[in-house]
Amino acid sequence: MLVNGIWTERWQPVQGKDEQGRFIRQTSSFRHWITPDGRPGPTGHGGFRAEPGRYRLYVAYICPWASRTLMALALKGLRGLIDVIVVNPRLTDQGWTFGGFAGADDRDPGGARHLHQLYTRADPHFTGRATVPVLWDIHTDTLVNNESADIVRMLNSAFSAWTGPGPDLYPPDLAGQIDALNDDLYHRLNNGVYQAGFASSQQAYEEAYDRVFACLDELESRLSDGRPYLFGDRLTESDLRLFVTLVRFDAAYHGLFKCNRNLLAAMPALQAYLLRILALEGIADTVHLDHIKAGYYSIKALNPGGIVPAGPGGGSSPFTIPGVSFHDH
Numbered sequence: 256m257l258v259n260g261i262w263t264e265r266w267q268p269v270q271g272k273d274e275q276g277r278f279i280r281q282t283s284s285f286r287h288w289i290t291p292d293g294r295p296g297p298t299g300h301g302g303f304r305a306e307p308g309r310y311r312l313y314v315a316y317i318c319p320w321a322s323r324t325l326m327a328l329a330l331k332g333l334r335g336l337i338d339v340i341v342v343n344p345r346l347t348d349q350g351w352t353f354g355g356f357a358g359a360d361d362r363d364p365g366g367a368r369h370l371h372q373l374y375t376r377a378d379p380h381f382t383g384r385a386t387v388p389v390l391w392d393i394h395t396d397t398l399v400n401n402e403s404a405d406i407v408r409m410l411n412s413a414f415s416a417w418t419g420p421g422p423d424l425y426p427p428d429l430a431g432q433i434d435a436l437n438d439d440l441y442h443r444l445n446n447g448v449y450q451a452g453f454a455s456s457q458q459a460y461e462e463a464y465d466r467v468f469a470c471l472d473e474l475e476s477r478l479s480d481g482r483p484y485l486f487g488d489r490l491t492e493s494d495l496r497l498f499v500t501l502v503r504f505d506a507a508y509h510g511l512f513k514c515n516r517n518l519l520a521a522m523p524a525l526q527a528y529l530l531r532i533l534a535l536e537g538i539a540d541t542v543h544l545d546h547i548k549a550g551y552y553s554i555k556a557l558n559p560g561g562i563v564p565a566g567p568g569g570g571s572s573p574f575t576i577p578g579v580s581f582h583d584h
């Protein structure tokens with residue numbers, strides 16, 4: 256992490272913990288918004304006008320938070336308007352780096368060797384973790400936003416002059432319900448699996464494990480009425496949030512994070528939902544199972560030997576579905 260602009264190599268996967276050993280995720284620090292006319296959004300400064308070719312999105316395919324921004328790019332038809340740079344999935348003692356892994360970009364067009372250099376370019380005294388995703392403004396050479404929830408929401412509306420409206424991922428009539436479900440999904444599931452994986456006490460692990468599976472059981476029952484998406488026929492932000500955790504579940508969370516009551520493949524409604532979203536145009540390209548496995552299983556604190564498991568695979572693999580071309584990278 257960075258301390259007053261200086262990189263410290265004492266990187267710990269546990270971002271913070273409370274007195275009971277519960278994992279705590281750091282809050283994001285750059286909160287500016289791209290808006291159609293450059294006016295400030297709900298937080299941060301103005302001046303970030305939606306323009307094709309002006310912005311760059313730095314992601315790691317391993318990272319669920321970054322992946323939801325990639326899903327939003329795909330669904331909103333923004334892949335040609337915003338440049339995407341993919342980092343190496345293995346976190347090093349310099350944090351995220353460029354190059355050295357198939358499917359990752361060899362270099363940063365902006366000249367950084369490590370992602371943390373973008374943070375210090377934007378704020379020479381930055382203190383905190385250099386996380387992905389990063390939304391970068393090429394024109395003013397600064398970091399716009401490093402909070403995926405904001406990025407998904409601004410991509411939903413800022414660029415409609417170029418793309419047309421596309422699917423509304425945050426429709427006003429569902430906003431309150433989406434906010435409530437997002438909050439619940441974050442605490443019990445998206446971050447819940449990390450709380451299980453990075454727990455430093457048995458009690459903290461078991462609490463997180465129980466929350467994860469209680470949440471999955473509720474979602475399984477919610478989707479068992481045949482609805483295609485969480486809120487019925489409309490795909491929303493909440494679906495992006497659920498998908499990114501589900502698609503990593505059997506490959507990483509079941510084994511490495513010890514969320515092992517059952518595989519997701521054993522939950523038919525959730526599995527069908529996962530495959531339904533994976534089949535949407537552009538979504539399979541956001542999922543790179545080789546990055547996901549290599550990245551998670553390189554976390555030394557959890558897997559010192561660095562062995563990457565061969566499974567899951569075979570007939571029950573979620574990635575062998577007819578009609579969906581899934582590439583490892």
Ligand SMILES: N[C@@H](CCC(=O)N[C@@H](CS)C(=O)NCC(=O)O)C(=O)O
Binds near residue numbers: 270321388
């Ligand atoms: N609040 C952030 C969280 C992002 C986050 O935690 N990213 C992780 C990867 S999944 C990261 O970059 N970790 C690097 C580190 O902690 O040093 C968001 O949703 O955008």
